[in-house]
Amino acid sequence: MNQPQETDKLPNFVLDVVKADVAAGRNGGKVMTRFPPEPNGYLHIGHAKSICLNFGIAQDIPGAVCNLRFDDTNPSVEEDEFVRSIQEDVRWLGFDWGARMYFASDYFERLYAIAEKLVREGKAYVDSQTIEEMRAGRGSFHQPGRVSPYRDRTPDENLELLRRMRAGEFPDGAHVLRAKIDMQASNQNLRDPVMYRIKREHHHRTGDAWCIYPMYDFAHGYSDAIEGVTHSICTLEFENHRPLYDWFLDQTPEFDPRPRQTEFARLNLTYMTLSKRRLKLLVEGGHVKGWDDPRMPTIAGLRRRGYTPEAIRAFADRIGVSKRNSFVDVTLLEHAVREDLNARCRRVMGVLRPLRVVLENVPEGQEDAFDAPWFADDPSRGGRSLPFGRALFIDREDFAEVPPKGWFRLTPGGEVRLRNACIIKCERVVKDERGEIVELRCSWDPDSRGGNAKDGRKIKGTLHWVSEKHSLPAEVRLYDRLFRAENPGEEGDEFLGDLNPASFEVVQARVEPSLAGAAPGDRVQFERVGYFCVDPDSKPGALVFNRTIGLKDSWAKQQGK
């Protein structure tokens, strides 16, 4: 996984910035990046873009490294379960942070010491206004802010108050520590931002050791600096925070290297939502079965769905990195996974909606078998034997009593080839009293063993099939896009109204016996149908498959027009 160039990676401006810094000899040529998730949810495909960027730079630049740092400065929303899942997901994606797993909370003591230093130097003060007063005092886009009546407290006074804040002498919200910058600044982030707030919450790592917690803007840059990060890469919404990031670091010239922030555009994908808040709503509202529901854009969901790390990395490499707000077409992701699965998945047969076929010219009890390769275009990769007999199953979709124009599957009186087996002809359609087709009576051509007719007649259609007697029952979960709208919730906040009611369907399928030992995580192609992955719910004798992605289907496309 340490191959830097496993796909054609696009050039990107962030890598260019890093390379230029190396060339200029900044930081002595040292490069350190970091992936800094807040452990308040599961990682999704958008995070994968950031992970591939940050860890990718570390792989592309000799000697560079990338840290994993949990940005856990807000105990009200952060949990250990997320810390665990984030590690699992980054590792699964194929990246390694070595021994460099850190927590912002590891730095609480040092951050606090920096805060005291700023107080002593008169660069920070304790404000005792209410939230409302502070908000009003901060002004607006058009109005400059007003200074707080507490802004002129002496360093000694501030230091004492800060220490008492830490000691727990004040109720939540009674005071905050603010940086003393510029209430007139046109960038509102510079209007005396809050550095610490009082918050009596149990922290997932520090427990009840603290009742004051640092804010992002104060904590993040210093966490970078403490670790020796050189390039702090984040998304566009932090662009307005960069002057503040720099201001804090300017107050502490002792840090070397001094990290610099570079922003890039976060990922948006059609027919998906990548908002943490919305993903949480989907999980908590029961609209999906959990963070790892195969319809979720989470790494855990994609993994369970059957996506491979290679496919996700190839996708990340191909969408590139820029500062433009973009909406990537989900077909690009789907293409990446098909491309990878096409190369690696054995071809097997599974009948999703079984229709019984009886071959009347095969004697009862007679069995036969056909050899079939795992990969038709490369028989050296091995194969298996397919049992065959009088009763078979084909897919209901592959028979039409009244075929549409262009149909070359089975019809009454018509012939098709059974994949890797022989040619059959439909002699008769058996229906129940309601007129539903229950069975097809067919005959096979004994001179077509292997699939080609001895007399040379051409057979256009080839169907997948399984033997009734030897096939295995399997639950197959058919997943489709979670949303039917290209941009869910585009109008207002009604994204739940755009849920695709057909995003999940379960069918009782029959699969070929070679799948008896299939284990969770195994991936196969059901020929003519799609790529499937064995679900963790699967057990021997009770197989469960998830549809990762269907095969491209030009017949369906043609019918849709």
Next chain:
RNA sequence: UCCGGCGUCGUCCAAUGGCAGGACAGCGGAUUUUGGUUCCGCUUAUUGGGGUUCGAAUCCCUACGCCGGAACCA
């Protein structure tokens, strides 16, 4: 309306003053015992206006459009 950012095929990304190119999508064709794969071909773009230059997607001015910003969130 203030601050910051961004405008290149339908979508995403290149081209860093010198022939606007790739991928996906779409369309057409060839091959095919998967209506899959593979292969070949085609369509389509520099937001508008001015300027600098032998030459501008690229530099300058201007207009317009889109995104982000007024948590004791990150």
